[in-house]
Amino acid sequence: MQEIKIALAGNPNSGKTSLFNVLTGSNQFVGNWPGVTVEKKEGKARQRDGVVITDLPGIYSLSPYTLEEVVARNYLVEESPDVILNIVDGTNLERNLYLTTQLTELGIPVVVAINMMDVVRKNGDKINVQGLSKALGCPVVEISALKETGIDEALDTAVSVAARGKSIPMHAFSGEVEHALAHIEEAAIHDLSPEKQRWYAIKIFERDKKVLEALDIPEKTVAHIESDIRHVEEHFDDDAESVITNERYGLVARVLEGNYRKNRLGRMSVSEKIDTVVTNRFLALPIFAFIMFLVYYISVTTVGTFVTDFTNEGLFGEGFYIFGSFVPGIGVALGDMLASVGCAEWLTSLIVDGIVGGVGSVLGFVPQMLVLFLLLGFLEASGYMSRIAFMMDKIFRKFGLSGKSFIPMLVGSGCSVPGIMASRTIENESDRRMTIMTTHFIPCGAKLPVIAFIAASLFNNSALVAISAYFIGVGSVAVSGIMLKKTKMFASEPTPFVMELPAYHMPTVKNLLFSMWERGWSFIKKAGTVILLSSMVIWAGSTIGFVDGALAWSSEMSLEASLLGLLASLVSWVFAPLGFGSLEATVATLMGLLAKEEIVAVFGVLDFSGFTQISGYSFLVFNLLCAPCFAALGAIKREMNSTRWTAFAIAYQCAYAYCVALTVYQLGMLFTGNFGWHILGGAVAIAIISFMTYMLIRTPSDEVIRIREGRAKVTK
Amino acid sequence: MRSLKEAKIGEACKVVKLHGEGAVRRRIMDMGITKGTTVAIRKLAPLGDPIELTVRGYELSIRKSDAAMIEIE
Numbered sequence: 001m002q003e004i005k006i007a008l009a010g011n012p013n014s015g016k017t018s019l020f021n022v023l024t025g026s027n028q029f030v031g032n033w034p035g036v037t038v039e040k041k042e043g044k045a046r047q048r049d050g051v052v053i054t055d056l057p058g059i060y061s062l063s064p065y066t067l068e069e070v071v072a073r074n075y076l077v078e079e080s081p082d083v084i085l086n087i088v089d090g091t092n093l094e095r096n097l098y099l100t101t102q103l104t105e106l107g108i109p110v111v112v113a114i115n116m117m118d119v120v121r122k123n124g125d126k127i128n129v130q131g132l133s134k135a136l137g138c139p140v141v142e143i144s145a146l147k148e149t150g151i152d153e154a155l156d157t158a159v160s161v162a163a164r165g166k167s168i169p170m171h172a173f174s175g176e177v178e179h180a181l182a183h184i185e186e187a188a189i190h191d192l193s194p195e196k197q198r199w200y201a202i203k204i205f206e207r208d209k210k211v212l213e214a215l216d217i218p219e220k221t222v223a224h225i226e227s228d229i230r231h232v233e234e235h236f237d238d239d240a241e242s243v244i245t246n247e248r249y250g251l252v253a254r255v256l257e258g259n260y261r262k263n264r265l266g267r268m269s270v271s272e273k274i275d276t277v278v279t280n281r282f283l284a285l286p287i288f289a290f291i292m293f294l295v296y297y298i299s300v301t302t303v304g305t306f307v308t309d310f311t312n313e314g315l316f317g318e319g320f321y322i323f324g325s326f327v328p329g330i331g332v333a334l335g336d337m338l339a340s341v342g343c344a345e346w347l348t349s350l351i352v353d354g355i356v357g358g359v360g361s362v363l364g365f366v367p368q369m370l371v372l373f374l375l376l377g378f379l380e381a382s383g384y385m386s387r388i389a390f391m392m393d394k395i396f397r398k399f400g401l402s403g404k405s406f407i408p409m410l411v412g413s414g415c416s417v418p419g420i421m422a423s424r425t426i427e428n429e430s431d432r433r434m435t436i437m438t439t440h441f442i443p444c445g446a447k448l449p450v451i452a453f454i455a456a457s458l459f460n461n462s463a464l465v466a467i468s469a470y471f472i473g474v475g476s477v478a479v480s481g482i483m484l485k486k487t488k489m490f491a492s493e494p495t496p497f498v499m500e501l502p503a504y505h506m507p508t509v510k511n512l513l514f515s516m517w518e519r520g521w522s523f524i525k526k527a528g529t530v531i532l533l534s535s536m537v538i539w540a541g542s543t544i545g546f547v548d549g550a551l552a553w554s555s556e557m558s559l560e561a562s563l564l565g566l567l568a569s570l571v572s573w574v575f576a577p578l579g580f581g582s583l584e585a586t587v588a589t590l591m592g593l594l595a596k597e598e599i600v601a602v603f604g605v606l607d608f609s610g611f612t613q614i615s616g617y618s619f620l621v622f623n624l625l626c627a628p629c630f631a632a633l634g635a636i637k638r639e640m641n642s643t644r645w646t647a648f649a650i651a652y653q654c655a656y657a658y659c660v661a662l663t664v665y666q667l668g669m670l671f672t673g674n675f676g677w678h679i680l681g682g683a684v685a686i687a688i689i690s691f692m693t694y695m696l697i698r699t700p701s702d703e704v705i706r707i708r709e710g711r712a713k714v715t716k
Numbered sequence: 717m718r719s720l721k722e723a724k725i726g727e728a729c730k731v732v733k734l735h736g737e738g739a740v741r742r743r744i745m746d747m748g749i750t751k752g753t754t755v756a757i758r759k760l761a762p763l764g765d766p767i768e769l770t771v772r773g774y775e776l777s778i779r780k781s782d783a784a785m786i787e788i789e
Contacts, residue, residue, distance in 0.1 A: 061746035065739035094772040095748050238751065242734065245745040249753075262773070275775075284762040390777050394763040497766060498743045498782065501775040 004051045004162050007076060009103055010087035011096050012058030013383070013502035015115040018145035019087055020055045021514050023047075023155065030518060032641075033057075033071045039424070047155055054081065060095070062102045064210045066427060076106055077199070082162035084110045085154065087145075090120040090127060091503065093260055094252055100136065101248045105169040105202060107195030109161045110138045113154045117142045119505075124263035131259035137170045146508060169198040173247040176235050180228045181205060187224055188217050205229055206241045271383075271503035279387055288391055291384070292410060299372035299414060310367075316360030331356040349555045350539060358535020358594060363524070368445065370520045372414050376407065376422070377515040381507030385425075386499055393497055399478045400485030401438075402431040402497065408439045409477065416440040416632040417523055420639055430492035434481055436639050437649045440628040441476040443469050446596040447624055453600045458616040465617075469624055472660075476625055480656065483695040489648075491704040523631075530634040531594070538564065538594055559587060577681060578622055578658070579615030579665040589622070595629050614672065618665035625657035659688045720755065720767075720786040728756040729788040736785040748772040749786060 008023075010016045020028075024043025033040045038057050045051035056075060057068035064070060076084070084103050088096040093114075104110050112132070114120075120127060133140040139157050143150035171178050184201040192200060203211035204225060217225075229240050236243050268276075278287055310320060313329075320327055328336070331352045338348040379385045385407065393403030404426045412419030419439045426432040443451065447469075455465035484490045541564035545557045559565045560583065568586035575581045575589070588602040611619065627633060627650045637646045666681035700708075723729050731753050734741055748771045749755060758768040758775065766779045 061742075063739075063742050063746060065742055092772075092774045095774060098746070098748065238733075241742060242745060242751070245742075246750050246752075249748065249750050279759065279762070279768070281760070281762055386777075390761050390766060390768070391763070393779070394761065394765045497777070497779045498740075498747055499777050500747070501768060501777055503775075 002050070004083070004159055005079075005081040006045075006051060006053045006158055006162070007056055007081040007084045007108075008053055008087065009056045009072065009076075009084050009099070010058065010115075011060055011089060011092075011099060013500060014058070014087050014089040014092075014096060015145040016055065016058055016087050017515075018508070018511050019113070019115065019143070019151070020053065021511060022145055022148055022151050023053055030522075033075075038068055038071045045155060047152060048159065051155070051159065053085075059099065061099060064208050067429070068427075070210070076103075076108065080108060082109070083158045084108050085158050086110050086112050087143075088112055088114050090114040090116045090125070090142075091123065093127070093256060094249075097136075097252045097255060098248055101172075101251050104136065104138060105198045107166055107169060107193075107199060109164060109167045111154065111158045111161055112136060112138060112140045113143045113150070114140060115143055115145050117150070118144045118147050123269075126261040126263070128259040132255065135255040135259060138167075166193075166195040168195045171198075172251050173244075174250070176232050177205075177243060177247055180232045183228045184225050188215070188221050202244060205232075206244055269503070271505075274504050275387075275501075278384070279390065284387075284391055288388065291379075295372070295375045295379070296410070296413065299368060299375055316356060316364055331360065345555065346543075346553050349543060350536065353543075353555070354536050354539030355532065358539065359528070359531050366520065366524060369415055369418055369523060370516055372411060373418065373516040373519045374512060376411065377512045377519075378507060381505075381511060381515070383502045383504045386501050389499060390501060397497075399481030400431070400434055400490065401477075401481055402426050402428060402435075405431065405435040408435050409442050412439040412442045412444060414445050416442075416444050416628050417635045418519060419444075420632060420635040421519065421522065423639060428492060430490050433640065433645060433649075434484060434490060436636055437484075437652060438477045438480050440632055440653070441480070441625060442473045443624055444596070444628075446629070449597045449600045450592075450623060451620065453603065454616050454620045458611060458613050465620070469620065472621060472624065476656065476660070479692065479696065480652075483692065484652075486695065486698060486700040486704060488701070488704055488707075491700070491707040530630050534594055534630045538591065541567065559583060564590065575622075577666070577684075578618050578661045579669075580611070580619045580622075582610055585611075585619055589626070592623050593627065593630055593633075595631075596623065599623060614665055614668035618661045618668070621664050622657050622661035625660060626654050627657075628653070659692070663688050717787050718789070720757075720769075720783040720788050721780050723757050723788060725757050725759060728754055730754050731786055732789055733787040734785060735787060736782075740782060741785065744778065744782065744786070747776055748774075749776075755786075755788070 008016060008020055020041065020043065023045055025046045027046065028041055028043040031040050031042075032038065041055040043053050043055070045053055054075070056072040059066075059069045059072050062069055062073045062076075064073075075081075084106070086100050086103050088100065100110070100112060114127065114129075127142075129140050129142060139161060141150055141154045141157055143154050145151070171181075173181070181198070181201045184204050185197045188204060189197050189200045200211065200215065204215070204217070207229070232243060233240055236246075238246070277283060313320070316330055320329070334356060335348060335352045338351065376385075379388070388406055389403035391403070392406045396403050396405050405423070407425070408419045408422040410419075411422050416439055419442075420436050423432050423435040423439065426435055448466075451466050451469050455461055455463075459465050542559075542562050543555055543557050544551065544553050545562035545565065546552070547554070547557075547561055560569075564587055565583060568583050568590060572581045572583060572586040575586060580586075584602060588599045591598040591602050628636075633646075633650065636649055637643075640646045640649065662681070663685040666678055666685040669678040670682045720729065720731075731749055731751055733751060734745060734749070749769075753771065756770040758770055760767055761777070766777045767783055769776045769778065
């Protein structure tokens with residue numbers, strides 16, 4: 001039997017993900033669409049053999065402007081699936097059917113599944129399914145993805161329609177437009193198969209650059225077509241793209257006429273009631289602060305820390321007590337076991353200290369992250385996340401970020417890895433890159449022990465150290481945003497912040513667990529690969545070294561003799577201007593790349609000997625701001641999806657950290673009356689401050705302004 | 717010309733024309749703000765920008781700078 005390919009298409013917030021989960025269960029493969037960081041999900045239908053479902057990104061239209069839309073339409077046009085299952089929100093038919101008018105002209109059979117029928121019925125709205133089906137020219141079924149009703153019928157209909165094969169789209173626009181479309185079909189694309197002609201004709205009419213490039217129509221024909229398009233534009237006093245959009249909404253209105261009746265409720269809906277409080281002018285921000293505190297408190301402070309401490313100190317550490325009896329940690333148990341079977345000492349050390357110790361220190365954060373993902377999944381699915389973006393947009397826009405950058409930053413205060421991963425929801429590529437680059441400036445959970453350690457050993461446990469660390473983090477996000485946004489690299493065309501505020505609804509436990517697991521698993525996979533490799537390398541570097549002039553291995557290798565120590569002694573001069581050119585500090589910084597809390601481990605027994613308050617603080621600043629740990633670097637690489645951008649991000653982070661730490665140290669030394677070579681250092685620090693100030697206040701170049709205000713000339 | 721940016725909270729206005737071009741304009745139209753549509757201003761975000769609108773029976777938020785491109789009666 002031949003495999004049937006179903007493409008699942010629909011607006012964001014239409015319940016597409018829920019439907020996909022019901023249809024495929026756990027048979028899902030999550031990946032990326034080729035070349036872009038838009039998530040691609042595929043799955044085999046649970047209820048039926050030989051049916052593969054591809055979940056397209058949630059889109060409002062098939063315009064050529066956003067990544068998601070381009071990905072979706074390329075898939076539909078080039079891969080031509082056997083049938084499109086178009087999920088439509090029954091409580092928001094008008095805008096949802098707008099996409100349907102575009103899907104039905106592709107020449108691929110379409111089945112419309114009206115979702116949220118339970119809510120529609122409860123509201124008392126009336127939908128005439130037969131009437132809609134006739135007007136749209138495709139089968140229409142009623143479903144509820146949440147209540148799991150009508151799913152089998154939707155799937156059966158899709159499969160039987162797929163068997164019928166290609167469908168020739170209906171002609172549905174007004175006379176003038178149809179006339180021009182007929183001309184275009186005749187003049188430019190009559191060689192294409194009949195079911196595909198309408199889609200191409202409309203795109204040519206809209207002057208869609210991507211389609212025009214792909215078709216490569218002779219110039220003479222283009223000129224001929226252009227006169228047809230102009231004629232219609234003059235008639236409607238609007239440009240071709242708008243004419244088509246208007247035609248589509250007009251078509252939707254005709255389709256709904258007589259087939260849909262909205263029950264005008266005299267009272268406000270529940271969602272509206274929630275919003276009068278939650279996005280209220282005065283209450284919104286306090287409520288928001290409270291919710292964020294709650295998320296942070298539950299995931300990072302209470303539940304998260306409890307479970308994380310257990311995994312770090314119990315499971316991967318010494319051991320733990322259960323019902324009064326002691327259970328050794330994995331490392332200890334494994335060590336005992338390996339010793340009892342007579343395993344070589346170096347291998348035991350590699351497994352216990354290197355792998356279990358290294359991977360464990362990172363995996364220890366998994367429970368905390370799962371809690372966080374669960375809470376964020378709830379905020380997202382309930383509809384509150386859009387309100388956060390709505391509230392925070394004005395602030396973040398000033399730093400070249402978007403309202404949606406708040407979430408990555410908040411998550412980043414727990415761990416940068418999911419924070420960076422959360423940047424996916426930001427549409428504007430330049431905003432997204434900026435968010436990816438700056439998220440780790442916010443001190444993550446692993447940096448807290450470092451802050452605490454320095455505060456304890458050098459600053460008499462002053463709370464100011466931790467507070468200033470957060471201020472430096474937030475300040476660095478703002479400063480970097482403003483500086484970078486003025487460069488050509490980050491200049492981008494204005495992206496509309498045109499965002500739906502979906503009606504609130506209670507997400508199902510099942511869908512929440514799905515989203516939590518998806519994100520958690522992607523982190524675990526990373527820890528399993530990147531971290532495994534790097535912990536082995538660092539283990540080897542710290543246990544192999546030169547003893548009496550010969551290369552040797554010892555589990556008790558001294559820092560000075562080890563390869564890691566040798567490497568550190570080669571680069572430690574770099575840190576001298578920052579005040580910490582010692583071997584330990586350099587090794588600690590290198591170890592910080594594995595996981596930031598490893599920094600503390602290096603100093604564990606050595607204490608902060610040789611550090612002054614100023615150099616200690618400079619050390620802290622550098623380690624807070626420089627390149628994050630390998631896991632986060634891996635996340636940056638994955639989300640940037642480009643080696644060049646990843647390299648730039650790391651270089652920027654390190655250079656920025658270096659400049660700030662140098663300024664802190666050198667000026668600190670001068671202010672405390674230490675002159676000598678600090679006069680030169682102070683001059684460099686002042687040069688850095690002047691340069692940064694210039695970068696912050698300068699007027700961007702004309703070119704940047706032109707790119708940014710791509711539309712300035714038109715609005716005048 | 718009067719733009720949507722100048723409309724008052726609670727006001728319902730009819731769209732006359734969309735100015736601007738490219739991605740922003742197309743997005744606004746795709747979301748249902750087209751010539752002749754009635755748009756109601758619901759509220760401002762707590763910090764004064766963006767705006768919340770009701771269009772075609774659902775809630776939409778747009779920035780004031782984008783609202784300036786929408787000409788109303």
